[in-house]
Amino acid sequence: MLKAADLGAIRAIITRAKRWDLFFAVLGLLSLMVGVLTFTVLFLDMAIQGVPRLSLDFFTNFPSRRAENAGILSAWVGTILVMLVTALAAVPLGVAAGVYLEEYAPKNWITDIIEINISNLAGIPSIVYGLLALGLFVYYFGFGQSILSAGLTLALLILPVIIVATRESIRAIPQSIHEGSYACGATTWQTVSDHILPYSSAGILTGVIIGMARAIGETAPIITIGALTFIAFLPPMPFAGDPAAGMFEWIFAPFTVMPIQMFNWTSRPEAAFTVNAAAAGFVLVFMTLAMNGLAIYLRYHLRKNIKW
Amino acid sequence: MQIQTGLEAGVEGTVLKAEVRDLDFHYGAFHALKRVSMPIYDRRVTALIGPSGCGKSTLLRCFNRMHDLYPGNRYSGGGIVFHPDNTNLLAPEVDPIEVRMRISMVFQKPNPFPKSIYENVAYSLRVRGMRNKNELDDRVESALKGAALWNEVSDRLKELGANLSGGQQQRLCIARALASDPEIILFDEPTSALDPIATASIEELVTELKEKVTILIVTHNMQQAARISDYTAYMYLGEMVEFGVTDQIFIKPTKKATEDYITGRFG
Structure with a gap:
């Protein structure tokens, strides 16, 4: 009681x-x-x-010695083109590697070592990737200080992120779905292409965009491979100009990107350039947020029809 | 080869579909199946019963080589001979995909793919390279009819399989297993995640299906085994304790261990 x-x-x-x-x-x-x-x-x-400071001119002007005339045209075009190369290189490689590790790789000590190293690769300082790329892409392969070199460098940088995201989204698929596919008589490739990839695409895409959002703000490796800080022309448009440019001539063009443009402006003594840097920073943050927003939208859209 | 089961011969009119012969199986170092032998009769329902961990699901998953998907699993002796072609399903030179095309499976928890009802059933035909729309439509319809689901879903084949109730999902999985005209369907405790009404409908379906196809079912529910199976095998600690006609196993088992399990004194 x-x-x-x-x-x-x-x-x-x-x-x-x-x-x-x-x-x-x-x-x-x-x-x-x-x-x-x-x-x-x-x-x-x-x-x-x-x-x-944001105005149409700011987006359509090249950089200039006079702060009020300076714009970010070459920077945002450069950023978008570099990101394009990065995505085209990193997504197929990263997804293929992730699928291989989850679905095909034999479970032995070699695979274990590779797995551990992929996680470690994600933690390597980006300047190290820049040095590697300077030696490999710029000099050894002779790509020069170009959009191609920068795109591939950033692709290397985000490759581990994409591999890890791919593997985690594949692991989120229930074992029973996996076994269900094999029990129907599917081969590994049929299981991957009919089930694994469609059901994990939302997670993979999120990983890709998070990786890209990291790459878009990277400065150190891009400076290391020798991006220009002042550039007053655009890469050649495919099939335009005289003589007409080739389809892929732009990838060998010199370039600059948003964070480098910002860095360049902040190191100027005049206050007006600091304002320019702030405006460019705002645009860069907005680009990143837009990418994350896209990731959220696509994830919602792709997951709508997936229930276990 | 003589099968050491305590059963001299099958009931009249039965044909052997498969024989498990002295099968040994290892999960890594663990000896999960120990010289297991049993016959599987054509177009009959055979139930595997026994307490948890006795190896009944392990034995079932040997039939469609599901163990091949995971490292460390070994078929370490004996085999499963499939009739009439006398193939050892476990032979290394036999492709597990070929085995799974002949022997389909229904799992413990309904596992429809996150695709439409139609695509779920059509999948086992698509992996066999069937592309013709009319043929696919016909086969999907007859599989859904065979699984007693057609009347409930015929007007919403494009909807997601996951929107069905648990019992309907399990019948969808049965339709998927049925669509490819398998020679054996394996059921791994197919009603353990279902309510009593859905369970009754699945049990009824199983007894109808044996007209066309051989059925091997793992169940932890002895009443279920008694209700739906023609033959029952009792397993314990990876060994086949007793195999026989279901009535005989449940009414007068020859082994003391079987009797103890069936009467609920053990397990």
Whole structure:
């Protein structure tokens, strides 16, 4: 039989224990705010400085020695073209490697070593990739300081991200679906192309876009391979100009990208260039957010019809 | 070869579809099946019963070489001889895909692909290279009829299989297993994830299906084995304890161990 005094004691214990709940909730909220507020302040500062500078001219002008005439045309075109090469190189390689490791590779110590190293590759500083690319792509293969070299460098950089994302999305497919396909008499390739890839595509795509969002802001490896900081012409359009450019001539063109353009402007003494850098930074953040938004939309869309 | 099962011969009019002969199986170092032998009769229902971990599912999954999908699994002795062509299903030179095209499987938990009802059933035909639309339509329809699902889904074949109820999903999986005209269908505890009504419909379906196809079913439910099977095999610790006509196994088992399990004194 519970006495009134006992009940009082129990309530006191609960009150005391709940104090820790409150303490941790406050601590957690503060920790969260450190991150969120810092980012908000930085972003707002950049937006307040940069947004008034945004105009059509800013997007259609080449860089200039005069801050008010300078624009980001060569930078955003360069960024998009480099990203295109990166995606075309990294997605097929990364997805194929991920599928191979999950579905085909024999489970032995060689595979284990490869697996461990892929996770490690994701942690290598990007400047190291830049040095590798300088030796391999720029000099050894002779691609020069071109869009191709930059795209391939960034592709190497995000390859581990795509491989890991591919493997994790494949592992998220229930074993029973996997066995169901084999039990129908499917080969490994039929299982991969009819089930594994369609059902994991949402996760793979998310990984691809997260990788691309990382690559779009990379500066160090691009500078290492020798991107220009001041460039006042665009890569040749396919089949345009005189003499007419080839289909793929643009990939060997010199280029610059958004973060390098920003870096260049911030190192100028004039205050007006700092405003330009803030505006370019705003555009770059917006490009990244747009990519993440696309990832969320596609993931929702692709997962709508997938229920286990 | 004489089968050591305690059963002298099949009931009159039965034909052997397959024989398990002195089968040994290892999961890595674990000896999961120990010299297991049993006959499988054509167009009959054979039930595998026994307590958890006795090897009944392991034995079932040997029939469609499901163990080949995972490293460390070994068919370490004996084999499964398939009639009438006398093929040892477990021989290394026999392609497991060929085996799975002849022997299909229904799993414990309904596992429809996240595709339409139609595509779920058509998949086992598509892997066989069937492309003709009319032929596919006909075969899908007859498989869904065979699985007693056609009346419920004929007007919504384009809908996702996952939108069906649990029992309907399991019948969809049976239709998928049936579509390719298999010689044996393996059922791995097909009703353990279903409610009693859905269970009854699956049991009824199994007894109808044996008109056309040989059935091997693993069940942890002895009443189910008694209700639907013609033959029953009792396994324990990876060994075949007793095989016989279901009535005989349940009414007068020859082994004490079988009797203890069946009467609920053990397991």
